[in-house]
Amino acid sequence: MIKALDLRTPWPWLSLAALVVLITFILYPLVNILTASFGVGDVENGWSRLLTDPRGLSAIVNTLILAAIVTCTCVLIGVPLAYVTARYRFFGKSIIALLPLITLVIPEVISAQTWLMALGNNGLITRFFRDFGIHLPSFYGWFGLITVMTFVYYTYVYIGTVASISGFDVHLEEAAQSLGTSPARSRIKVMLPVILPSILASALLVFTMVVGNFAISMILSNQLPLLSVVTYQAAVSEGGAAPVMQSTFATVSVVMVMLILFFNRWIVSRGRFEIAQGRGARPQPITGWKGAAIGLAASFIVVVSLVPLAVIAVGAFTVSRGPVMQWGNWTLANMERVFVTAPQPLVNSLIYAGAATLIGVAFSAVVSYLIIKKRNAVTPWLDYISSVPLALSGTVLGIGLVVSFNAGWLPLTGTATIMVLALLVRRLPFGMRSAQATLYNIPNSIEEASISLGSPPLRTFFKVVLPMMGPAIASAAILTWTTSVSELSASILVYSGGRETLTIQVFRLIGSNLMAYASAYGLVLIAVILIPIVVATKVFKVDVFASK
């Protein structure tokens, strides 16, 4: 129920303030992109230029083809892996169930780098086979893009499908069997239709992530034009003054993702089945050659998606001369560079991600509280606008910020503020989702109990609601921290000299082919991401992935 604004309480004023902030830093940049695509000053309309630009057009087509292929391969790997882990117990299962979560927190730029170090022109595996006279195909282009993106993104399909299979009421399957269909047939007839919407939803998520992917596309596409690559190149060559082509490409990407999200929403709304008192099946032990085969196949997938990480650990301590890695010779020089000679990226990462996490979590807690517990005419808009960044790739967000705050009434270019802002806006939905999920689970009666006992509304929020949100705020903080530290695509567009973060540094070093240094910064980057997660889960018992 939406009530009129009751201006005697603090809530409508807070809602309005939050609305102004969200409009300024999310909607205003988006509108600027849309208008700039139609031309700035005497620069021609971007849309007519796009129609005569073969590279731009083929970038759009290539991106769609790549997204379609990667979506298919991710489903082919993620769904069977989810099925066997949700339904069976076999050797090595506990590790297999856990490792995909680790790949989730590894920055894409690191994934691309490690694969390159293994399978690139000068990679470990490539050279190993070359010694036997076997020449692997070039890893740049379609081969590398599909391989790396598949092993990075299948985890999303895996996680979505595991949740759905675990929640599937096993009695339905038993009912089907009692009515005379075979176990396999029951599964296809009864289980598949129920879990299909979540498989499709996660597949579409993969599709949008491929469309928006920056790091892997930049590092591995080489000569192949892709949407995010041409967008970035246009942004770099145009700058912030007359941002026509970058805005046009960004708009194309926004429209693409929007269409997919609407399609997704349509599927979800059609396919929502109520499963009353769903009791998932207990995983059955599976042994013998079948168990061994499943265990082996599952381990293969997980190992393949993680082995490249070992490469980076080795590379960080390997002697190099320029681009040439001298495998087998060890050194601490690379690490010395990260911590002593050039520690600025590490310091920057810690400061920017720390600020973004603090502000983001505080903002999400308050705004989520308004959206869920203090509804008024404004709060639905807070909800819509704060989820807009989900539909925007980092590249689009970065362009929006540069275009809007390059000069004019709020010049932020070159400041640390715009770096924090980029991380903050991009990761805001994580904090919001986490805070909202908990608030839904806090019954209104708890707050009313406090008020009925004589505690005014604001005091009730601090004394009762906030302590109950504690665990969720902690997990939101960790999620915001890890994703902010690994952010690349938005920050690389807004950074200026001296404000490099770890991810930007790794990206630039890969571009210069300095893999040993890149490995050292990358290893530190992974440590910065993983240490808080490990401390939180082991020491403070925070369920980091509860809201994922």
Added chain:
Amino acid sequence: MGIDIKNLSVNYGGMDVISDLSLTIPEGCFFTLLGPSGCGKTTLLRTIAGFVQASKGNLYFQSNDVTRLPPHRRNIGMVFQDYALFPDKTVAENVAYGLRARGESGDAMMKKVRHELEHVGLGHVMDRHPAALSGGQRQRVALARAMVIKPQVLLMDEPLSNLDAKLRIQIRETIADLQREANITTVFVTHDQEEALSMSDQIGVMNKGKVEQLGTPKEIYSTPRTAYVADFVGAANRIDVSISDANADGTAHIQLGGASILARNTLPAATRDGILIMRPEDLRLSANASAEAQALPGTVVKRQYLGGKTSYKLALADDTVISVESHGDNHDGFDIGTKVMATIDPSKAVVIAS
């Protein structure tokens, strides 16, 4: 402190959930709002608490107009269906919460907390968290938390509906005892007629945002004024009838199933069509075949043995089916197909407007 409700309306999205309701609850009264879900009873309770704003009308505690007073300043004690205990605070801290909000602290406060908890039999769980308590214990804590602040008015929103049958009766007694001791004006919301009948001084049966009948438990049960009340409070045979002649003493003769019985008549003068209400337990079964006064001849078509009583369905001569509950020795002694007589006292059969 009495509660006075004057011409109160509550409007949700253009629809009146409570419409033009007036009600006076005297000081110290245990008042129950009884009705099915959606009848507006919870909304009325929440309006008294201040969580819902009245769109029209006024609300008085004693003679103070509290219509616009925010809930935290109304000095109410509220008990919720889901207990609403603060999960991160101990039992003692839950009970102390309202006292702290009133600026109390220290040993004096903790003494009150301990006293109140001992009063509900929970002195030994003060340092536990709500999650470690059973449902009944949680509701007792919620009760202690509401009572310790010495509220002017105690409001309870279906406080027993999450408990199992045995506990419900126990806590029912705890609530009634506490209320009587403190002599605190209490508004109790429930959809359970047994709860309402056993605990209340006064019952308001609600329907579609209005109080349909107001009275003591006995009045509500024995003299339902409408078919809705008769149906909701206890089981009732409702039979459409037409009275043959209304007597001056408020009784009337009714033709039913080939027999004629005398019943109380509440129809306005010159009205003939009404509904005859007879409680199943007020009908007496006998195997007598000969006609007698106040007796309806019928055939047993269904029998359900319930331990202390047996529930029968009788088909009358005109195929009207009525329910009869038989108590006493040999209460299950009528087989299906047996011809029986069901007699009723004229004071127990009542004709009301349809």
